[in-house]
Amino acid sequence: MGEYIRKTARYNGKKYEATGKTELEAMTKLAEKLAAAKRGEEAIGGSMTVTAWYKQWKATYKDPKGLTKKSLGMYDEKFNGYIKPAIGSMKLKDVKDVHLQRILNGQAGKSASHVKKLRMVMQEMFKRARQSRLIPYDPAELLELPHVQTHQRRSITDEERSAILAVAEHHRAGLWVLTLLYTGMRPGETAALTWADVDFVNNEIHVHAAKESGSQAIKGPKTDSGVRDIPIHSDLLWRLQNAKKNSFAPVFPTGAGNFQNENSLRRLWTGFKRELDLYLGAKTERNRIVESVVAPDLTPYCLRHTFCTDLQKAGVPLNVAKELMGHSDIQMTANIYTHRDSSTLHNGIALLDGTRSIGGGNDGGNREMA
CATH class of the missing domain: 1.10.443.10 (Intergrase catalytic core)
Structure with missing residues (x-):
């Protein structure tokens, strides 16, 4: 049995290799692997990059669901803006909870809506990876929100x-x-x-x-x-x-x-x-x-x-x-x-003490109902 020629190359921090009976065959196979990697078509498994998995996951589980353009755009915005720069080139199986928690912690002080959506994207894609047996455990399962800005909706005065x-x-x-x-x-x-x-x-x-x-x-x-x-x-x-x-x-x-x-x-x-x-x-x-x-x-x-x-x-x-x-x-x-509402609290005490003074008297709760 003749010897095979092995060729290797690195792309996005990952090593690719191919073998062939001739140097041309080995180089051709390696070029095909590199081209597939650049298109995000790596073999599905724990060794694929986080970016490659995101593309596969979104195409398989999100694009066909009939979500609006705005909703689909939210996933790309969160991934491309915050997840990909931090862990996009990592192997899926190498991602730990600490990597994801750091991404969230970096958004401390921003709006609650933004941070919750970012966590949701990570939890959805990594939960599916675990369910598909691509990774042994889900690193996003117990992610905690950092301090965020909450904008409570309120009643008018x-x-x-x-x-x-x-x-x-x-x-x-x-x-x-x-x-x-x-x-x-x-x-x-x-x-x-x-x-x-x-x-x-x-x-x-x-x-x-x-x-x-x-x-x-x-x-x-x-x-x-x-x-x-x-x-x-x-x-x-x-x-x-x-x-x-x-x-x-x-x-x-x-x-x-x-x-x-x-x-x-x-x-x-x-x-x-x-x-x-x-x-x-x-x-x-x-x-x-x-x-x-x-x-x-x-x-x-x-x-x-x-x-x-x-x-x-x-x-x-x-x-x-x-x-x-x-x-x-x-x-x-x-x-x-x-x-908390002053008139509601005062009226509650009024009911308790038997006066049943709703919005009247000296309780400061005289408010006109529209």
């Missing part, structure tokens, strides 16, 4: 409520803003709302669709709990009746009469918030706001949050509030219901 109600009377976004406040709908749900969904006979809004984040598509909610019927607030009912168009028209159209999208809703809110800023006393110079007074954390979701706290103040049971909010988990509703 009494001053903000008064100003919002006043500006809504004349602003083109007024009906949309009041709908958010009086129904607790998500902005994406309002974007998909047609007049056929507004049931004046039964005094309900039927929520069954939403504008999909990152696309123009209108789809059903992510969970069955998102499909719900919301009774129409009396102060919203007559406004909707006056604005009614044909059944297939959007309730909140763009200037061209089309359905709203993320960008147009953002502009709608920006315009309303600017008018609100002026109403609250912002200083201007040549029609430009130079000293803003409106809270920077005031977002459309504050109105949804307020709807939930209004339900709590009105004594609506937690399980009913969950249905009206379209929450999939009652804990989500409970987290809002348990937020």
Whole structure:
């Protein structure tokens, strides 16, 4: 039996080798292996690089799932921006939990959403690698979040409520803003709302669709709990009746009469918030706001949050509030219901001591319910 010729080369820190009966055969095989490695087509196994596994994992388990372009882009953004620079060239089987924890620790102080998504990407790809028997254990299983910035959604203040109600009377976004406040709908749900969904006979809004984040598509909610019927607030009912168009028209159209999208809703809110800023006393110079007074954390979701706290103040049971909010988990509703609120605390003590003074007396909790 003749001797074989062996040829070796390194690429991305990994050694590749090939053998052949002739030097040409060995070199040809080696060139094919290197070309496959550069295309990310290494043999699937623990010895493949983390980058190669990510490409295989995403193509096999994420791309076919019908995720939006925005969602798929999130995976690439987290991997290419944070995971690949740190461990992309490492062998999959050599990655330890400490390597992944260091990546997360390097994001300390950044937004909770960003850090949680980064951890999710690592946990999903390494969990699948373990389930596929490519690695003996999952190094991402017990990753801990570092200190992150949390942006708690909040209810609007009494001053903000008064100003919002006043500006809504004349602003083109007024009906949309009041709908958010009086129904607790998500902005994406309002974007998909047609007049056929507004049931004046039964005094309900039927929520069954939403504008999909990152696309123009209108789809059903992510969970069955998102499909719900919301009774129409009396102060919203007559406004909707006056604005009614044909059944297939959007309730909140763009200037061209089309359905709203993320960008147009953002502009709608920006315009309303600017008018609100002026109403609250912002200083201007040549029609430009130079000293803003409106809270920077005031977002459309504050109105949804307020709807939930209004339900709590009105004594609506937690399980009913969950249905009206379209929450999939009652804990989500409970987290809002348990937020500290002075009037709620005072009223609780009033009930305990038998005075049952709801919003009156000297408890400092006199708040008008909208």
